[in-house]
Amino acid sequence: MDPKQELTSVDIAALVTELRRYTGAKVDKTYRYGDDLLRFRMRDFDRGRLELLIEVGTQKRIHTADPDHVPDAPERPPNFAMMLRNRLSGADLVNVEQFEFDRIMILSFERGEEMTRIIVELFGDGNVAVVDSAGEVIQSLETVRLKSRTVAPGAQYEFPDSRVNPLQVTYDRFISLMNESDTDIVRTLATQLNLGGLYAEEVCARAGIDKTTQITNTSDKIYRAIYTALESLGTQLQSGDFEPRLYTDDDAVIDATPFPLEERKQQNLDVTTYDSFNGALDVYFREVDRNPAAEESGQTRPDFAAEIAKKQRIIEQQEGAIDDFEQRAEAERSRAELLYANYELVNEIIETIQTARAEDTSWDEIRETFAMGAERGIDAAAAVVSVDGAEAMVTIEIDDMRVPVNVDVGVEKNADQRYTEAKRIEEKKEGALTAIENTREELNAVKQRRDAWDREDAKPDTEDNADNTETVTDKVNTGTEPSRMGPTDDEWLSMTSIPLQKNDDWYEQFRWFHTSTGYLVVGGRNADQNETLVKKYLNKHDRFFHTEAHGGPITILKASGPSEPAEPIELTAETRREVAQFAISYSSIWKEGRYADDAYVVTPDQVSKTPESGEYIEKGSFVIRGDRTYIRDVAAEIAVGIQCADETQVIGGPPSAIADRVPTMVQVRPGRYAQNDAAKLAYREFRNRFADESFVRKIASPDKIQEFLPPGGSDLVDE
Structure with missing residues (x-):
């Protein structure tokens, strides 16, 4: 018997009741582990x-x-966690609710006048969206762009289509839904009433009804018994009258429920009672990964066919959404053109209504006037299909096409609104095109994983393979150029088990890279780090780089480490250009979508925090005195790769500096993808290239890749 991996709608309803007891609790910190x-x-x-x-x-x-059992805090909080901290630290939990009877929980937090909602989607692929008081998505773990709904930063959050809530349905509606079925009672409750199999059986048991009874053989007495059991279940969930149970089989956890279930009782499972449903779930999910059944299933071949079929279904849905967006955009443009083509008729309708409203004529009278005019054959009146006084809108029909018209503005403004709507729809289409490309990449990744699994299964001697892998691993070089003395690039990419090696270095709190000549370069991520770099880490023989444009990071080429003796730097043209490219790429140049700019370099003694008389210097800014050496027309471009030798980590910086340190990399330029979306694209690319996908997940999650991406939009460049 497999343990459950997902909460049911009933579970979530019970959790909402328990978690509401914590309203008023204050947020200290938020953390993110991995992707999910x-x-x-x-x-x-x-x-x-x-x-x-x-x-x-x-x-x-x-x-x-x-x-005592929560995971240790990550050493460096990823961007999503930092965003949550910025919005929620010190905020109060003010409400917990379930969206209808769906597997969606909404946590509402308040800090001063600022309201933030965390919408947790526990269905499908799963997602968490952070939404502001206006309903706009600030950030989400996953971007969703489908025909039915959109969840993306900057867009209004859209809930899934409504489903029947079996705990609130009226008796007449309940009978109607049941009678629509042509199967038995339990299947009808599970599907038509959205109870799911387990709780559909529980309702039948509570009602004392044979779950296999066919709908065609039911009676009002049976329906009344089932409906009463549903009402009882709803009352129990709302009141918090729970008796939580943890069910196990041979010490392997199977389920945790808010109250005892007849179905579980009939399975002769071992039962443990808990004081709270939260407590039962905490123990359940802590143990589920240690289940013998889970461990055994983890060794079986993944169901690639099901994964591929799912991705193909999503692509079909996305293709349908794209077609729909195209048709809707074209329809809006046609409506705009119809308004201009029938300018006099539309203008007559608008002016008639404006005149009537100025004379305090009611909307009902206006509606009646148009109806009578249509009967007399007046073209303008006959064109009016409906009148909506609440919105000050009329709908007119011209050449079999209906067009909404705002009567508070003229024909030109109405046509412009149609063109604007067409443009908005086309922007959604662009998002759908991006989403479908992402899904196609995911589909290819599944196919490559399947092919890799097939190749592994085809190997004749696993012990020989293990020995070969070990031999390759032994060749890892501890020097400065791993690609020459250790495995080749192709060997790293094809290895099925790459050993992890990581040191914690002082400079990793900043932006950083090593030049192709071996020098360390560090840059500030914000004004505070700019101040720290100059005051604490800028030494005599270092070099200070900056862009001509305002809004760039302080960038320092280090002659030595913080506690090492410094020596003069041999600043070659190649080194100078790499550092300049780093400074430009992480500056406002990238945000503005520009592809090149100038940078300059000075010595530490030219950098001062003392302004000229009467002037003021912002935090993180400095005064530069004396001559500057310029590096002109430097491209805004960086590369991100996964280093395998010496240390296993994500690194990023100028492509020429990164290329020899990694077996593979992606190059990035200013472009259209938001920073987090570009990071996900790069992550998927790395997963496709490395045979050891678990290595990529551990070393190069999207959050870790995002740390090396410039702020602003990006495009991945074909190498």
């Missing part, structure tokens, strides 16, 4: 420290956790 797990550390004034875990990957869950 979030942790909210909070303080409840009655109960003390509170840990809330949210996971939306293979496991989909949300529950409080024992503080």
